[in-house]
Amino acid sequence: MKVCPYLEETFKIVGRSWNGLIINYLSRCTEKSAHFSDMKRDLKTITPRALSIKLTDLSEWGLVEKKIVSTSPMNILYQLTDKGDALAAALEPMEKWAQEYIELENK
Template sequence: MEVCPYLEETFKILGRSWNGLLINYLSRTENYSAHFSDIKRDLKSITPRALSLKLTELSEWGLVEKKVISTTPLSIKYVLTAKGVALSEAMHPIEAWAQEHLELEGSNRSEA
């Protein structure tokens, strides 16, 4: 019996550092979009270089789009594509499972 190649490919995306968290983060923002500085501020552990690489990677998979807004100064937002939104919605049952079955160090279940 083989593993589903589609599931295997999906875990190649989600199994890489930060990818799942970035998709989840953008799915919780207004209009599924955020500026680089907002993402960096809220995901404190990621370095600017890693964040840049991950956003590029997610863009190459068609999950995130980089939008340049013609203002002075230029403004850049990262937006989940329809494909990215669909993946974030598919992650909701995993999040629910984790909240029910996993204990986070130093946290209380009622905080989640």
């Protein structure tokens, strides 16, 4: 039996460090968007360089878009696209499964 190629491609995206968490984070934000500084603050252990790379990757996959809100001072938001929002919704059953079956040390 072969693995589903669509699922395999999905895990190439979601299975990379931080990608799933960034998608989940943005899905919980107002208007499914956030500033870089907000993500850096709330995703505590990600480095600014790693966050920048991940946002670029997610943008290239069409999951996140970078929106310039104003230019003086520069105000940039990162927002889930419809495709990214659909992926976030697909991750919700996994989150529910984890809440039932995964024991966290710092609950």
